[in-house]
Amino acid sequence: MQGFGATVFAEFTALANEHKAVNLGQGFPNFPAPEFIKAAAQQAIAADLNQYARGAGHPRLVNALARVYGPLFGRTLDPLHEIVVTVGATEGIFATIQALVNPGDEVILIEPFYDSYPASIIMAGGTPVYVPLRAADGATGAAQWRLDEAELAAAVTERTRLLILNTPMNPVGKLFTQAELEAIADLAHRHNLLVLSDEVYEWMTYPAADEAAGRALTHVRIATLPGMWERTITLGSAGKTFSVTGWKIGWAIAPPHLAHAVLMAHQWIPFAVATPLQEAVAIALEQAEERDYFHELSAMYLGKRDKLITALDGVGLTPVTPDGSYFVLFDTSSLTVPVTEGQRRDVAVCRWLTTEAGVAAIPPSPFYSGPHQHLTDNLARFCFCKTDEMLDEAVRRLQAIAGLS
Ligand SMILES: Cc1ncc(COP(=O)(O)O)c(C=O)c1O
The missing domain is CATH 3.40.640.10 (Type I PLP-dependent aspartate aminotransferase-like (Major domain))
Structure with a gap:
């Protein structure tokens, strides 16, 4: 087990809690179960x-x-x-x-x-x-x-x-x-x-x-x-x-x-x-089936997806529109964020989004092997399995970042 560190989710959830960020990092619904x-x-x-x-x-x-x-x-x-x-x-x-x-x-x-x-x-x-x-x-x-x-x-x-x-x-x-x-x-x-x-x-x-x-x-x-x-x-x-x-x-x-x-x-x-x-x-x-549950689930998530991708587009963080799942990758190259020696850019950007913009994101590089991690330098991941109120608050905070980076 010695080669294993803590998961990226543990790290960013702790950071989000510490900074009272809206947590669009880890993919768990924050609304009531049916x-x-x-x-x-x-x-x-x-x-x-x-x-x-x-x-x-x-x-x-x-x-x-x-x-x-x-x-x-x-x-x-x-x-x-x-x-x-x-x-x-x-x-x-x-x-x-x-x-x-x-x-x-x-x-x-x-x-x-x-x-x-x-x-x-x-x-x-x-x-x-x-x-x-x-x-x-x-x-x-x-x-x-x-x-x-x-x-x-x-x-x-x-x-x-x-x-x-x-x-x-x-x-x-x-x-x-x-x-x-x-x-x-x-x-x-x-x-x-x-x-x-x-x-x-x-x-x-x-x-x-x-x-x-x-x-x-x-x-x-x-x-x-x-x-x-x-x-x-x-x-x-x-x-x-x-x-x-x-x-x-x-x-x-x-x-x-x-x-x-x-x-x-x-x-x-x-x-x-x-x-x-x-x-x-x-x-x-x-x-x-009789409750039409599966259809309702995807319709609910479609609304949340569209809310988030429209907002991302509006603030110059171009999304990769997902066809499935409740995650969205977005392009962070419009953000100017300091990257320390030895740090991956996507990690620096996601830490910055969490601590300065108040919206937690997950860096995608932990989902790549070392030689391919550069492929994700300009990307970050949000999830949209959250209440509309929480997504709206995230959108307000994202709209405020234009002047921050
Ligand atoms: C691709 C993928 N597989 C499996 C899981 C884990 O599923 P479970 O919570 O049922 O263990 C996740 C959870 O994020 C996932 O994204």
Whole structure:
């Protein structure tokens, strides 16, 4: 563990608290969770669903997951053998990597990556291999951040075991296109790779951002591509989907042989996941369709996204408009901020935004390997999973910074 420092989120949340900044750094909703999921959890505790759950997942929850995801994967899911409930997607990532990566194996990460991926790979004795997305200069939309297929193919060696995909992607807000996913699938088939597809932002997708192509982008699940079900572990998160990040309930969906491997790791990590919270997530999933919940969630986030990107545009911090997730990258090159010796510019700018402008942002360089960190010098990340009042206050403070930098 000696090579690991504290996460960037711990550092910037502490800084934001110290300076009473509006915290658009760490991605957790600050608005109330839906009443129906809270009531279900309270009732589950009152009904004494308080003992260890089935290790692979509370039966009512795996049944609800199979019903919701079956049509999305275009197959009938076996709730008892193809789903493992995890302590958030974070444990899904860790358990999957522990299960599938042997010491010396290589795992391909697409940059910018979610920061628990390399840590989990290193803890399993594996080696992360990094392939950065390439963005057109001055890209103003997430779709302009592209996967270079030749660069990806060149990263594969005979030791490559797994590729980790995150779509919709944090922090870029990119939805991988059908063509990009086909290129990944093609490599997976040719080199016998497995794919861990982290889809925790699956319900936060926004219409018609890909104006150049004249069509709305949709979230494509790589497990639905021909032959990919057998090679893919797909992760989801109740924390993101139902705005309950503190509950730490997630799930892995995979064919039986892979789900079994994940379960064998999971049984020695948490053993089982909080029973009443699983019951509540099951009830929320059972009711989601009749409540039109998923549609309402993305409509709510679309409003917040548009509020923030309009404000960023207005103050000369050009946003990279996201097609999915609740994050937005923006260009900070219009800010003149002192950078100390050895400090990355994006870190200096985000510290300045937090301490001087009073709006906390996250620097994206921790989501890159060392040799690629310069790619993010002029970028910072905000999240918009916050109340409208909080976003409005952030916008007021951003409008005041023109005279500050
Ligand atoms: C890409 C990605 N994967 C996984 C997670 C963690 O999900 P959970 O809170 O369910 O552990 C996050 C949280 O920020 C994330 O951004």
